[in-house]
Amino acid sequence: MFVITADQIDSRNDRDRAGDMIDALREQFGDTFALPADQTSGDEIQVIITDAQATLDAIMLLHRSGHWSVGLGIGTVRTPLPASTRQAAGAAFIAARHAVTRAKKADTHVAIDTPPTEDLPAEAPPGESCSLTVEHVDALLAMLLLLRQRRSAEGWEAVDLLDSGLNQVDIAATLGISTAAVSQRIKVAQYHLEQAAHPAIVRLLEHLDRATSEMDTPA
Known part of the structure; x- marks a missing residue:
């Protein structure tokens, strides 16, 4: 499961932008939300998304606005789901909290985290070894966002x-x-380069989602 925690940048000197952003997220990606997007505390937004493509698109929407530090947590969410996002819990929420803290210091204001684990094995051709870590995916996403940031x-x-x-x-x-x-x-x-990168990043996010869903990590 994908959990996005977005914290408004410099909110003390700006208006509350959470309501408008929640409306934009709901309009574009609402059918992929496990629960409705929620303003959880003050100027913070949380979203639970089931689809990797929608997750990437939502991150790009938040990033392009320039008003949010965005943490993506990938992991399990405690079930059954409660009535609202703010009541939900699980490893993905803890990972998203760690990620948004790191995002505040990142050039892109975006970061990814997963529950603590060994390197997650990626699919590889027979006879070849390959390992994938969340740091690899985080770096690739940062490259994509920096490309867009400089447009x-x-x-x-x-x-x-x-x-x-x-x-x-x-x-x-x-x-x-x-x-x-x-x-x-x-x-x-560099529009066509960006578009070519999207499917690869989506597939990597899907892989992290599958790998973390198989973990028995306490929430």
């Missing part, structure tokens, strides 16, 4: 329209620029 406003403008389903000709007409300029914006934004 210009013009780059976001182009890739957002591309994500909406428009082709480059239509994007050019919408923005009042040439198709060559659109192509250059998308290239500089």
Whole structure:
């Protein structure tokens, strides 16, 4: 199970953004939540998600806003689930708490953690050894988020329209620029590199989820 704990950055000098972010998360990913997203204490949000792709997308939404330190905990959640997220407990929640603490000092303000364990074995071809740790996945996610973090406003403008389903000709007409300029914006934004990385990170998150679900870690 995936638990996201997001703590608002510099909340003492900013308005409470939790309600708006919960609404955005619910609108885009609500059907993947094990329980509704919750404002658990002050300016903090917690979400329990069952799907790795939605988890990555939710992290990217929180990260792009620039207002949240985000901790992703991967592990077991105590069942049966209670009526609300704030009442839930389990190893994934403890891991998310550790992760959000580390996230506050990270360049991306995002971190991943799992319950303490030995290195988690990844699938490998016969005759080859391969091990996967949460640190590996954390580093790959950080690289993806740093790429997005350095994207210009013009780059976001182009890739957002591309994500909406428009082709480059239509994007050019919408923005009042040439198709060559659109192509250059998308290239500089490294959009296709980002998109190519998504499936690999999702698969690694799925692997960590499977591995931690098999652990008998006290919550």
